Ligand code: AHM
């Protein structure tokens with residue numbers, strides 16, 4: 001079938017609204033709110049290099065506003081955008097200790113979605129002009145509408161997600177998301193502030209030749225991961241693989257989804273739970289991966305089956321092309 005050209009994200013959301021099983025338009029509004037905040041954050045991220053010229057973090061700018069750190073700025077923008085449109089009943093952010101309830105104890109509030117967000121992931125890369133990203137995840141609340149949201153609404157296994165996505169602020173800015181019917185990617189035309197469908201139906205190649213891991217920590221990794229890394233480096237069949245590690249999960253994932261590869265953030269002898277957060281980073285990426293024919297595991301089991309116990313829980317994370325993750329799993333299983 002010939003694909004329509006120049007489809008904007010706005011049009012795509014409207015056209016696909018009815019294909020979403022429980023659609024009442026609420027989820028579409030939610031994605032729209034994220035789209036708008038993404039544009040504002042993109043604008044700010046793009047000026048990050050000018051901070052030393054036009055003022056430093058903590059200084060007061062010409063309008064009398066204090067310059068914010070970009071991750072705080074991004075956090076505020078996404079939360080504001082979702083709050084202003086009154087479309088969610090709760091938000092949890094990697095930036096904040098506690099979740100936020102949005103008029104959820106008002107019985108007129110019929111909003112049923114909660115959003116979990118990592119507003120600016122990989123923010124240590126900003127100072128050196130390397131890509132960063134935003135990650136978001138959406139669930140239907142468990143408790144009844146019109147009653148206060150509780151922790152239970154946020155601590156759901158990833159398989160309950162109704163939508164997830166990321167924005168990558170890279171050489172171009174892209175918004176990639178799923179509502180459970182495949183993964184689609186949209187590229188921002190910064191001149192007119194419009195996202196266009198540029199990557200329809202994204203799929204991880206079944207296998208690939210890229211492995212992404214912070215190998216500086218090799219000495220602390222468990223034996224299964226060490227053996228798999230050695231396997232990646234061995235001269236045999238299509239190996240040695242290429243090592244690529246940006247240190248920005250969204251960008252590493254995005255590249256691997258397009259080219260074929262595996263991303264790993266294992267536990268180690270110094271970080272028993274790994275580094276990445278189950279709710280804000282691993283679950284949304286795992287949902288996207290599975291929707292794009294990839295796999296995501298947390299060591300022994302599928303990430304999306306893990307029942308969370310804490311908002312900021314960390315977990316080892318392995319995600320990527322199906323065959324590569326299966327091969328890694330074989331190595332991990334040897335030591336269990
Ligand atoms: P952050 O949430 O503090 O930004 O940390 C998450 C980031 C990921 O984007 C990235 O893959 C990882 O941390 C890199 O960690 P390390 O520097 O330990 O390799």
Ligand code: MG
Nearest residue numbers: 094118121122
């Ligand atoms: Mg993060």
